[in-house]
Amino acid sequence: MPMRCTRLIPLLCLLVAPLAAHANPFEHKLANGLNVIVKEDRRAPTAVHMVWYRVGSIDEKNGLTGVAHLLEHMMFKGTPNVGPGEFNRRVAAAGGRDNAFTNRDYTAYFQQTPKAQLEEMMRLEADRMRHLTLDPKEFAQEIKVVMEERRMRTDDQPPALLYEQMNAVAFQASPYRAPVIGWMNDLENMSVEDARDWYDRWYVPNNAYVVVVGDVDHDEVFRLAEQYYGPLEPRALPLRKPQEEPKQLGIRRLTVKAPAELPVLLMAYKAPVIRDVERDVDPYALEMLGAILDGHDAARFPQRLVKELRVAVNAGSGYDSTARGPSLFFLQGSPSEGRTVAELEAAFRAEIARIQKDGVGADELARARAQLVAAEIYKLDSMFAQAMEIGQLEAVGIPYRANERLIEKLQAVSAADVQAAARKYLDDDSLTVAVLDPQPLPKTPRPRSGAVPRH
Structure with a gap:
C-alpha cells in the first residue's frame, strides 16, 4: 500500500x-x-x-x-x-x-x-x-x-x-x-x-x-x-529545467469510487523537504510531528482516535523529508463502523488543532524520539540497509557524509519547533482531501492476463 x-x-x-x-x-x-x-x-x-x-x-x-x-x-x-x-x-x-x-x-x-x-x-x-x-x-x-x-x-x-x-x-x-x-x-x-x-x-x-x-x-x-566501469564513455546529459509547484490557493477535494470494504480518508498537506542540512529546521520538526502522531501504539492517533474516541479502525500519518521534488504530510485512516468519513476528518482536525494551540509535551517528544530509534535499529543492522542509506541520500542531493549532522539536527528538534511547523504547514490552503467511496465488491475476481510482474 x-x-x-x-x-x-x-x-x-x-x-x-x-x-x-x-x-x-x-x-x-x-x-x-x-x-x-x-x-x-x-x-x-x-x-x-x-x-x-x-x-x-x-x-x-x-x-x-x-x-x-x-x-x-x-x-x-x-x-x-x-x-x-x-x-x-x-x-x-x-x-x-x-x-x-x-x-x-x-x-x-x-x-x-x-x-x-x-x-x-x-x-x-x-x-x-x-x-x-x-x-x-x-x-x-x-x-x-x-x-x-x-x-x-x-x-x-x-x-x-x-x-x-x-x-x-x-x-x-x-x-x-x-x-x-x-x-x-x-x-x-x-x-x-x-x-x-x-x-x-x-x-x-x-x-x-x-x-x-x-x-x-x-x-x-x-x-x-x-x-x-572505467572504459565506459560519458555523454552530455539532457538539461533538467525546474518544475516548481505553484503555491496552492485553497483546499482541494476529490472522491474515488472503487470496490472496497471500508472507506478511506487521505488528508495531504504541502510540506518542505531538506534542501540545506544546516539551515533547515521545519523538515526535521515535521519528521518528529509524524512520530508524535503515529510513531508507536501510545502515539496520539492510535491512542486518541482508535482507542478512546473509537472514531477510526486505523489512523496514521506519513511524511518523507528527502526528495528531489516537493513533499506531502499525510493523515490517513478509515472510520469505525457506524462512523463517517466526515467525523474522522473532524477528529483529525481536532488533534492537529490541539498541537497548534497547546503544543506537545517534553515527555511526549522524548518518547517519540526513543520509539523511533528502537523501531529502526534492528532493521538497519545490515549491509543492504547501509548501502540503501548512502544511495538514497545521494539520489536526492544530500551528501551521504552529512548523515551525522542530520542526526544531530533531528535530535535538536524542540517542542516549540514541532508546534511552529504544525501551525505553518497544516493549513487548509495547502490541503488536498481524498476520500475512497467503497462500492460493492465484485462476485468474481478479475481474470489475470498471465503476465506475472518480475518484482
Whole structure:
C-alpha cells in the first residue's frame, strides 16, 4: 500500500547506522564521472553491490509516464554478452540475490552475494550500463508484464488507486503528479524506441554512482571499478529545467469510487523537504510531528482516535523529508463502523488543532524520539540497509557524509519547533482531501492476463 509511513526512511534510518558499522566510507571518482562509494563491513563474508542512476519518474514527460520503470524491467533482457534472463541466473548461481527498483527520484539495481563474486557482479552491471540489447520482441512481452503489474498493484487496490488520484490533484506542475508505474494509456502506446531513447539519454556513467558495502577492501573495489566501469564513455546529459509547484490557493477535494470494504480518508498537506542540512529546521520538526502522531501504539492517533474516541479502525500519518521534488504530510485512516468519513476528518482536525494551540509535551517528544530509534535499529543492522542509506541520500542531493549532522539536527528538534511547523504547514490552503467511496465488491475476481510482474 503506498501510504505506509515513510516518516524517517531514510532519515531516521541514519540514527542507527553508526551502531551497525563504524567504518567510514571511502570514495573514488572515475575519469568518466562515475562515483564509487565503498563502506567496509567485516561482520559477514558477503558484499552488496548497487548501481544508482540519477533518473526517475520525475524526469518523464507527458505521454511517456512509466518509461523509467519500464526500462528497469528491460535491463534484465540481455546484452550481446548476456542473454535474456541470464543476469538473474548468474546471480543465483553465485549464491546471491538481486533485484531493482524505480522511484520518483532514481532507479537502482542491486546484488548481494558472497564477497568472492563481487567482480562478476561489477562486470555484469558495467556490461548492461551501455550495451543493453532492447529487442522489440522482448519489449512487447515486458510491456504486458508492466501493464499487469499496474492492474494488480494499483487498479485492483483501492487504497493505491486513491493515493494515485490524490497525487494527481495535489500536484499541478510537478511531475510527481504522475504515478511511477505510468498511466495505462501511456503504457499502451509506449514503444521500444521510447525505451531506447531513455536508456541512451540517462544510462551513462556520469549519471550514475556505485555503492559497495561488505567484507571488501576499498582499494580492490576501486581497482575493479576502473577495470569494468572505467572504459565506459560519458555523454552530455539532457538539461533538467525546474518544475516548481505553484503555491496552492485553497483546499482541494476529490472522491474515488472503487470496490472496497471500508472507506478511506487521505488528508495531504504541502510540506518542505531538506534542501540545506544546516539551515533547515521545519523538515526535521515535521519528521518528529509524524512520530508524535503515529510513531508507536501510545502515539496520539492510535491512542486518541482508535482507542478512546473509537472514531477510526486505523489512523496514521506519513511524511518523507528527502526528495528531489516537493513533499506531502499525510493523515490517513478509515472510520469505525457506524462512523463517517466526515467525523474522522473532524477528529483529525481536532488533534492537529490541539498541537497548534497547546503544543506537545517534553515527555511526549522524548518518547517519540526513543520509539523511533528502537523501531529502526534492528532493521538497519545490515549491509543492504547501509548501502540503501548512502544511495538514497545521494539520489536526492544530500551528501551521504552529512548523515551525522542530520542526526544531530533531528535530535535538536524542540517542542516549540514541532508546534511552529504544525501551525505553518497544516493549513487548509495547502490541503488536498481524498476520500475512497467503497462500492460493492465484485462476485468474481478479475481474470489475470498471465503476465506475472518480475518484482
